Amino acid sequence: MIKRLLLVFYFMIAAYEGKSAGLFRDSTLFSAHQLKSDLQYFKILMEKAHPSLYRYVKKDSFNKLFEQASQRITSATDEFDFFQMLQAINSKVGCGHTNLRLSIAAQRKLWARNIPMLPFYISIDSNRLYIQRYIQAPGAAGYRINDEIMSINGLSAREILTKTRSLVGSDAHSNAYKDYRLEKGEFNWLYACIYGNHPEFNFVLKRKGTAISITIKSVVSTKTFKPLKEQEIADSLKLSFPPNLRSTAILKIRHFKDHDFFTDNRLIFKRLEDQKIEHLVIDLRNNPGGRSDMAIDLMKHLIGKTFRFSKQMEAVVDIAKFSALFVANKSPSLAVLKEFPHSWHREESVWSRRQEPYKKQFKGKVFILVNGGTFSSAALLAIALKTQMECLLIGEESGGGSWGCNGGKVLNVNLPETGFQLSLPLMWTYAINDLTNTGMGVMPDYYVKWDIFKVDNPKFQNADPLLKKVAALIR
Template identity: 25%
Template sequence: MKKISGYIFTCLLLCCYAITSAQSYSGEQIKEDLAVLKNDIEKYHPAPFKYISKDQYKHLYDSIAATIKGRLTLREAYFAFLPLVQSIGCGHTHMMLDRRLLTKSASASEKPKYFPFSVRLINNQLLVSRNYSADKKITRGTEIVEIDGQPVKKILENLERNSFYSGDGINPNARKYYTIREFRKLYYLWKGEQDFFTISYRKPGTDKPKTIKIEAKDSYFMEKMLETRYPDVDEDTTGMVSYKVIDSTRKVALVDVRSFMYDFQNMKRANFEGETKKIFRKLQENKIENLILDLRGNSGGLLEYSTFLLRYFTNQPFDAYRLGFRDESLQRLKQDYKKYDGKFAREAATRLSAEFSVRDSDGFLESKYSRKQRPHDEFRYSNNVYVLMNGGTFSAAALLVSKLHNMGVGTYVGMSCGGAYDGCSAAQFSTIQLPNTSLEISLPLGRILYNIDSKKYDKPILYPDFEVKANLEDFLNNEDTVLKFTLDLIKNKIKVR
């Protein structure tokens, strides 16, 4: 009880440093929102007690409610609710970033100003990866020691504890990954908007830190700075999959699968299947003996893309996954569809009822259609596979990793996977909007089981065969430590599967 209460108190205390919005909410309003949040998670989430018991969840709720004495600002309310959302250990369930917390005013035209650096955490040192500020003194590899008088260690602990993204289950590596990836927004969320940052930094090869005052910048300025200062940096996030031969002597190719996402920019499916087929044709034409499949930072997307890729690595039909809904979740999904006018929305709700009509032993309504997948007829790959993964390998990418591993395919290098090994809560989503603060929570409604054999691997997340972290020398030389290690494995003909 004391441990949980202390944790909640710390979360609330962090907000005292932040610039708060003018509006505040009574203790009664906050408690009402908290109760709605608790009840909706219990009612609609497909597996709220997979990683926490119902009693622990109730105990945490009571502890949070007990800390609410008087009025809270919006930012304080956000941090008060966050531990309850985090507690269920679902990487697809998260507090959504409210624009009111990312700007000084309600104006849609106002752009929030952020900490103007991309950072990496190497050997517990926070290092500058790219400098988007107007000041050129801070170069790649510069260690940030303090920000506004706060030691980096304390900052990272606070941001990690209050990250709105995380992996599945008890997954510290995934939480660290998202803390660094979302560093700018998390720092803003914690401290509020600042015009300047006072930074204590240390250049590579020096001992004594220096101090500099850096102006905060909005995303538009930083994008322009990226184009001018880093013209050779590949920032293409629309290219989903790429291929290149990196060692023709040892017949090594790298396939980088960045995403399985739907093309939201053009509101259509990307040509993932077509591009992937071309790649596997090239693997065969070039007689590739060692394939490096890079899934680091792949946060998932369409399950169909993941299973399409998986079909190149097997010669037997397989069950891809099982998708099911609780009665309440399916009903909420239908109601969400009905909020939209038009024939399509009505037909979608009707199709849900017709398709999800088979009740399993756990009481979930599953699809009546088989998800049996057969191998591709051509260009199947059966040589050595090395899979690169990290805390950002999540959702549909975690499905691919789990299925490959369970099928006995691949040697796994990097850091632990961000997604659970046996399945996740995803597929369809709904938004909980709290009645008083209007804060929103993204909530998955579907339960996805990966149909893996737990006798082959019984841990909740997949750990690599070879854990490899980036090192400082490689970072300063702009080299990929994990890829170098994998190439060394191939050179020495080392593989696990």
Template identity: 25%
Template sequence: MVFRHLLESWHPSLYWYTPRDSMSAYFDEGYAAIRDSMTEPQFRTILSYVIAKVDCGHTSIRASKAYAHYLDTAKLPQFPLILKFWPDTMVVSANLNRRDSVLKRGTLILSINGRTTQQLTDTLFDYIVTDGLNQTGKYQYLSTGLHFSSWYHDIFGYSDSFDIGYRDTSGLTKLTRIPLYDPRADTLRKSLGHTLQPGTGQRPPGPAQRIRPADRRRRKQRELVFIRSLQLDTAGHTAFITLNTFEHGYHLRRFFHHAFTEIKQRQIKNLVVDVRSNGGGDASLSTLLTRYLIDKRFKVADSLYTIRRHSRYDRYINNGFLYDVLTLLASRKRSDGKYHFGYFERHYYSPLHQLHFDGHVYILTGGNSFSATCLFAGALKGQSNVTLVGEETGGGFYGNTAWMIPDATLPITKVRFRLPRFRLVVDRQREKNGRGILPDVEALPTIDAIGKGFDFKTARVKELIRQNADKN
């Protein structure tokens, strides 16, 4: 009951997309499903089903700290296929069993243990959170890392092997059986492969060669290159900025200044900003990037508010007192009874002038584009020199529930869940249809592109740049 009371007391958008009576029915359904002697994953699955009905991508279930530590060290067996999902389609993007010569990258999968793509997604989508009614984010979530493997295990259970229906290279429908992927056995096999001579069982002559781990500075440099990078094509007068987060800790302010200085000095005409893998972060950083590109004054939010400053359930909220103090300092109660973050509702930001980019801007988006990334892309959508390319964002266009997002911890199981405190409406004039930001030019996955590891979205942008150059 603590779970329900916390959401009902604190979540400002609990009934934004799901009516109160429907949400109450989901709470009751979840409570009735609880049984004695449940494992933590079984209990979390019930909570995930209920919380997904809130339709808030920032409100999600997390493992207890003890179980999270167990997962970090246990190296549990996994469903071996990493799949790329889109409507009615699932394609192999990687196979953890590297010796499998049948289910290679690009293979179209028709069924798993008799369940079709539609049956799998219809079931799993009931447990995956998203902003509003967005489906693109759910498809992308299942396509990322081991998320599908984890959810398949929790919902359907694992066996020692799986019957996989697939289409072979000649177009024939076939069935094969594959085993679980055991990372412990794979680690042992790779270790023996590196230390023993093939076919002899003997160590190779000479001293053992150890791979020296990269020092902390080099690891940080590699991480920074992955998080944010600038590439210049001076012959094509094009710059490519890849930005995978708006979180602090990556010197983004310095990076933006350096990048736009280079762009101005090289007289770049086309700028591609890749935020396909950017899950968001600090809105002040997304706002700063917006100011380098936007051509008018803008606000972050028309409204930004929380429904209360404290409740009798605060003891279950991690650092609850600190969040109460921050809410007290930042918000003021209005006539509607809500506590508004008035600064962002009133304040207009202006374009930067010194390093402002006025050429053609192409923003690459996808299902992993979320939260602060949608504030950035949404503010620029519709500007005459800006084109959004790719897929619908996973985050909402109308607004979201986020800003301050503490964890709440349930008292007995210690299962945690994210509990955002502020509802943000970007622009009241936009339609609240539950969708993400739609691209101006779609670039959608294909089986052939996945098989070849082809970056079809970047290719589409380059095609648009060539077409624009030909016109001029």
């Protein structure tokens, strides 16, 4: 399980334009012809089927990225450098659902490496880096939680953060989902892959206004690094009644993928009614999304009038026919791909239709907690509730875009030469709101930041600053 999670973190990383510092010298080499062939295949695939390719990047700029990449391919290149080249392009699209992964063979090679990694997780606040959580106990090195990182191996933290942010995919132009991914451990992977194999790390830290220089020999490596586990393995819904909050229930929704969601949801709202709960906190933090029908079911318990979950869905290919080209992990030829019809059209979906509420709704005050991990259908739910009912959003900007997102149907495609795997969304969903497209996530009414590692840990609930804000608003 840990190995799978480890690899997922690396596969999602975007790239830099240089080489990978000799980390992968025994990786497979592909000829310039093979690489240019896959580069062209990737370009045509995106142009043909991505539903919002030019929403956040201009067509001329997109084409220029491919021209520059093609010019850099002059000789045989290993799979890791080419992977980085493609990710550098992919990250510009502004879609957190479009992900590129290494081939299975390359994944195994990566796992076999023993590259030293940073000995702690980082947090990001106001464009600054901080030590957030230990992976390796500091010992005599003396680094501490909340120390600000000023530089690593002579490079400023600002420079490193700018680089890593620019290499991570995210919805629209927002940094919210980028920072969430970096804080979960992707920063550690990116640093190791970008800046090379360092047996020691030289840090300049700031603590209470004083600069401290330390050297750390990390025992953490690509073989031992354990990224933050997703909460998807747990039950979707968890209801609690904090004793320090008067007549209040907290409904934690970890994801929208649990098949028991509808039954559990009905029982939960019956319990809220029986206990005469006046304040409901819906916690969508670190929620990656999932099934829209589950989000709609929740809305039926909250909104006492006809409502909609989303405005409309659209695509640029016939989804069923296009998907049929890629059956059994096979990819059509470039000629077949070029000839496939491409035209914008609306996708009919029950999720975009008007929905009727249940006979009974929760009548009390509703507070919604969001952060950079509130993504996909969870972000769509947050903006739909904020637009159509009286509620307050507390937390941070959501990782999912406030204007909408790609998803719905996601196609997995293997690039013919390298075997790289692309997750390609085929539908775009417009969110329910009357805002202009600012390229940002859903913004809270009250901004409050909290450690993503503590969000799902019950022992930290009493220290949660978002719940403290709720308590202040209830009084």
